[in-house]
Amino acid sequence: MILILLKNHFKRNRLNGVKLNPKNIAGIFALVVLSFGLLGLLGFILFQLTTTFSKLRLDDIYLTTTFFILLIVLVLHEIVNILKQLFQNKDNEIYAKLPVKKEVIFLSKIIYMYINQLLISIIFLSVTAGVYGLVNNSNVFYYLRLLLIAVILPLLPLSIASLLAIPASYFMKYIKKNKFVLIGSIILILGIFFVGYIGFVQVILKFINLTSNQSTPIIPESVILELKNTVSSLKLSGIFYDMLVYDNFYLNLGILVGILLVVSLFSYYILKLFYFKALSNENIKQTYKIKKDLKVKKPLSSIVAKEAKIMTRNPNYAFQAIVMNILMPIFVFLTIKLTDEAGKKAVGEEIVPGITFLTVLIFILLANSFQGTLISREKEANYISKIIPIKYFRQILARLSFGLILNTVMITVSLSVLYFANFLNFTDTLYIFLMSMMFILGYTFSAVTKDYKNPQFTSNDGGIDEGINMYQSLLSALIIAVVGGMILIFIPYFAKLFPGERVFKLFGFLVIRLTAYKVNLILYSILSAIMVIYAIGGYIKINKAVLHK
Numbered sequence: 115m116i117l118i119l120l121k122n123h124f125k126r127n128r129l130n131g132v133k134l135n136p137k138n139i140a141g142i143f144a145l146v147v148l149s150f151g152l153l154g155l156l157g158f159i160l161f162q163l164t165t166t167f168s169k170l171r172l173d174d175i176y177l178t179t180t181f182f183i184l185l186i187v188l189v190l191h192e193i194v195n196i197l198k199q200l201f202q203n204k205d206n207e208i209y210a211k212l213p214v215k216k217e218v219i220f221l222s223k224i225i226y227m228y229i230n231q232l233l234i235s236i237i238f239l240s241v242t243a244g245v246y247g248l249v250n251n252s253n254v255f256y257y258l259r260l261l262l263i264a265v266i267l268p269l270l271p272l273s274i275a276s277l278l279a280i281p282a283s284y285f286m287k288y289i290k291k292n293k294f295v296l297i298g299s300i301i302l303i304l305g306i307f308f309v310g311y312i313g314f315v316q317v318i319l320k321f322i323n324l325t326s327n328q329s330t331p332i333i334p335e336s337v338i339l340e341l342k343n344t345v346s347s348l349k350l351s352g353i354f355y356d357m358l359v360y361d362n363f364y365l366n367l368g369i370l371v372g373i374l375l376v377v378s379l380f381s382y383y384i385l386k387l388f389y390f391k392a393l394s395n396e397n398i399k400q401t402y403k404i405k406k407d408l409k410v411k412k413p414l415s416s417i418v419a420k421e422a423k424i425m426t427r428n429p430n431y432a433f434q435a436i437v438m439n440i441l442m443p444i445f446v447f448l449t450i451k452l453t454d455e456a457g458k459k460a461v462g463e464e465i466v467p468g469i470t471f472l473t474v475l476i477f478i479l480l481a482n483s484f485q486g487t488l489i490s491r492e493k494e495a496n497y498i499s500k501i502i503p504i505k506y507f508r509q510i511l512a513r514l515s516f517g518l519i520l521n522t523v524m525i526t527v528s529l530s531v532l533y534f535a536n537f538l539n540f541t542d543t544l545y546i547f548l549m550s551m552m553f554i555l556g557y558t559f560s561a562v563t564k565d566y567k568n569p570q571f572t573s574n575d576g577g578i579d580e581g582i583n584m585y586q587s588l589l590s591a592l593i594i595a596v597v598g599g600m601i602l603i604f605i606p607y608f609a610k611l612f613p614g615e616r617v618f619k620l621f622g623f624l625v626i627r628l629t630a631y632k633v634n635l636i637l638y639s640i641l642s643a644i645m646v647i648y649a650i651g652g653y654i655k656i657n658k659a660v661l662h663k
Contacts, residue, residue, distance in 0.1 A: 115214065119222035123199075144589040160241055168249045174355060175342060180242045181351040185271055187238070188231055192275035193282055195230060199223050200389050201283040220386050224272075231268035239264045243358065259358050267354065269374050276381035280388050413504050417512040424491065425516070431484055431491070438481040439520050443528040449473050450537050464606035467542040470532060472599025474525060474550050479591055481524070482554060485517050486561035486584025490570040507660045510566075514558055525550050545638075552645035553595065559652030561587035563659045594648055601641045609633050 167176035200223060209219050239260060247256050346352070357366040411419065425435040450470055488510070489496060500506050525547065533543045564583040609630040618626040 115218050116222045116225070119214075119219060120226055123222065123226040144585040148585060148589055148592075157241060161245060164242070164246050164249055168246065173246070173250070173359065175345050176246060177243055177358065178345045178348055178351045178355045180239070180246075181267070181354040182348045184235065184238050184242075184267065185351065188234060188268060188271035189275050189278070191234065192227065192231060192271055193279045195227050196275055196279035196385070197283055199227060200385070201279070201392050216390050217386070220389050223389075224382070228268060228272055231272055232265065235264045235268045236261075239267075256358065259363065263354055263357060266370065266374070269378055270350075273374070273377040273381040276385040280385065283388070283392075414508065414512045417504075417509055418516055421513045421516045425484070434481075434484040435517060435520070438477075439524045442477050442481055442524045443531055446470070446473055446477060446528040447531050447535070450532055465603055466537055467546065468599060468601075468603030468605070470529075470538060470542075471546045471549065471602045472595065474528065474546060475553055475595035475599060476592075477528075478521065478525070478550065478554055478557065479588060479595065482517055482521050482558060483561075483584055483588060485514065485558045486565055486587050487570075488513055488562045489565045490583070492569075496569065507657070510562060510656070510660060514562065518554060518558060521554055522551065525554075549598070549642065549645045552649040553591075553598070556594075556645070556648030556650075556652040557587065557591045559649075559656045560591070563652070563655040566656070566659050594644065598641055598644055601637060601644075605634060605637045608637065 164176070167173065200220075243260055244257070246252075247260070353366050353370055357363055357370070360366075425431045450466065450473065492499060499509055529538070529543050529547050532538045533540065538546070561584060564587055568583055570582055612628055612630040612633055615627055615629050618628065620626065
């Protein structure tokens with residue numbers, strides 16, 4: 115029975131909402147390209163880190179930190195997974211009425227979650243500790259130990275997450291009823307992440323200062339000792355490091371197994387108790403009160419209000435639409451602060467406007483991606499929207515306005531902060547704002563058009579299958595963003611090639627006289643034309659798709 119239930123868990127959690135038809139191929143291809151591009155970039159960074167730490171012979175710092183990061187990632191991932199699989203899964207209602215023992219159902223879900231954790235552990239350790247072993251020419255016993263650690267390690271975060279998920283489940287029930295608490299909670303969680311991000315930026319700036327103030331890029335011994343002292347406080351991660359590297363493998367294995375037995379058994383029975391309670395609650399009849407004091411609003415304002423409620427009541431949508439926009443100014447400021455520090459030392463402060471433009475465009479993609487599911491998230495209500503006495507095109511524009519207004523406000527705040535912090539002058543600030551607005555319109559209209567032509571009405575709210583059209587728009591917009599950002603980055607450096615007037619002859623008779631001013635004018639005109647055409651083209655597409663279908 116456990117194997118049957120386990121098979122059912124895998125079947126229910128696969129991406130079965132995406133149909134392999136010609137309309138979806140482009141979206142799936144874009145998702146694959148974006149995924150491989152991100153993995154390739156991450157792999158390159160990890161390889162450079164691995165090589166650097168290997169040359170410095172700081173294997174204890176690198177590997178201990180690797181295990182620590184993996185433990186944190188697995189705990190956070192498993193808390194979400196437990197909430198999804200045990201307390202918020204729609205199959206609880208079905209299982210509660212089946213002639214299957216609750217213990218069997220619970221055990222099958224625990225095994226399923228462990229397998230998910232195991233896959234993450236193997237992949238993560240392969241590209242970090244595994245690559246480190248290749249760089250250092252480690253023997254076969256190193257990889258056998260690493261494989262055993264990859265199998266054992268997920269049990270610890272699974273146990274810890276089981277205890278943390280219980281209060282989290284009660285908190286989730288509460289915040290779902292209060293949209294402001296929901297948004298505030300997500301912001302708080304991401305705020306904690308930003309603390310780590312700020313620390314990371316400060317470490318990078320510190321190393322920039324260390325290497326730039328010396329004739330040779332050598333890290334002082336005091337810094338290395340400080341890092342070693344910090345890493346030595348990670349006792350749990352240190353056990354895994356000792357198992358992997360030192361000869362006292364069996365001693366550390368015994369200590370780890372003892373810890374796991376105590377924590378795992380305790381968390382298993384506690385989590386089982388609360389899961390059985392959740393199953394029992396499925397048989398309790400729920401009653402709902404209908405509000406009678408409904409206020410009458412104008413049709414279009416009602417649509418905007420409805421869109422705002424959808425965005426704030428669903429955690430997935432709230433993260434994409436609200437939280438990413440609210441936190442945009444912080445992310446942009448920190449990124450530009452790092453760029454300004456590094457850029458002045460490397461290529462000069464002229465790089466800041468271009469990097470700012472590229473950074474803002476990237477965050478527009480992240481904070482405005484939810485617009486790519488505008489039609490799909492309507493589900494069956496989409497058919498009702500088409501027959502109500504309001505033009506459907508006006509409905510779409512009204513629904514778009516919520517995200518556009520929010521995005522515009524946050525971009526204004528982001529650029530204002532950079533202007534008053536003296537990272538940008540007024541001309542650059544105004545130009546970046548105008549081009550960013552063109553980019554928002556083009557990206558939003560294009561994303562909604564693709565979703566309108568090929569809506570994905572799945573039950574997975576905010577999932578990959580619902581947003582399969584979004585990835586196609588995201589890939590094309592990312593290319594435009596990178597091209598636009600690179601143009602603005604290279605404009606000041608390209609103009610330096612023309613200290614005076616330079617004459618070019620084409621085809622033996624065409625004479626072109628260029629100065630730095632003319633070069634700037636041409637490049638700015640090209641960049642402006644790209645963004646304006648993108649915006650106008652996006653509007654034409656959505657207008658043609660909806661009104662002239």
